[in-house]
Amino acid sequence: MLKKFPKTEQYDENWIHENWMGPNPLWLLEELCQHLELKPGMKVLDMGCGKGITSVYLAKEFGVTVFANDLWISPTENLKRFEEAGISDRVFPIHAEAHALPYAEGFFDAVISIDSYQYYGADELYFPCTLSKLVKPGGQIGIVVPGLTREFDQGYPQTLKKHWVGEMFSFHSKDWWRHLWEKTGIAEITACYEMENPKELWFPWAIWAQEHLRFDDVDFLNSDRNNDLSIIVMSAVKHE
Ligand SMILES: C[S@@+](CC[C@H](N)C(=O)[O-])C[C@H]1O[C@@H](n2cnc3c(N)ncnc32)[C@H](O)[C@@H]1O
8 A cells, every 4th residue: 555645735735736756755755854854944956857847845844045956957947936936045956967067066965866866876986976975964865766676786677677778777785875975984874765665656656757758657557567676765974
């Protein structure tokens, strides 16, 4: 049975559907936030915020100030959404590529990233040389990424061969992600696990994306006959 996400339930489903770019970002964020301690006034970077609904959620639920950073979505469009949501005084839309971020080192109390970090963060250098530097000592870092239950010799399960393209080669297991950060000695991992029933979490988006965007995510999920796909949650605290 699908887990309940009581905070997300308070948000308009149509608004989520108009603006989601993958499996319900608010479900994934609500799960991640169980492992973070966010307090009013904190500065939070939302990396790869897409259309910014996670940024709205962070500002509304925790009273934090959010830098809503994205590459594909125009910051002007996001500003309009933040104004409509009544939080544009504390959510700032920023257009920046993950390797050219315009922030000072140690600026953020926390960085979160929902269904985005796999596009750039699977590079061994990204965590030690970029992401972790933006966070203060004692600051928090949390990601949720699509992934795999285990590593495969070819990088993907045979059942998904016809679907496996490009950025999917950065789908990895939870242990792979843990090792990527842990070996740097920069932060202590506070959570690293697979969400329960990942495909049930994924299907509502897949069905919507098939209908509205002609994506083949439904076939992709149905092809995963051995349940090798996963959704991975990982959080860490940067050492003092
Ligand atoms: C699948 S979408 C998810 C968006 C949003 N978090 C959500 O769940 O609806 C991935 C997002 O990552 C961002 N992204 C991908 N590569 C990036 C990069 N190199 N630098 C900054 N953002 C990037 C894209 O702009 C995109 O909005």
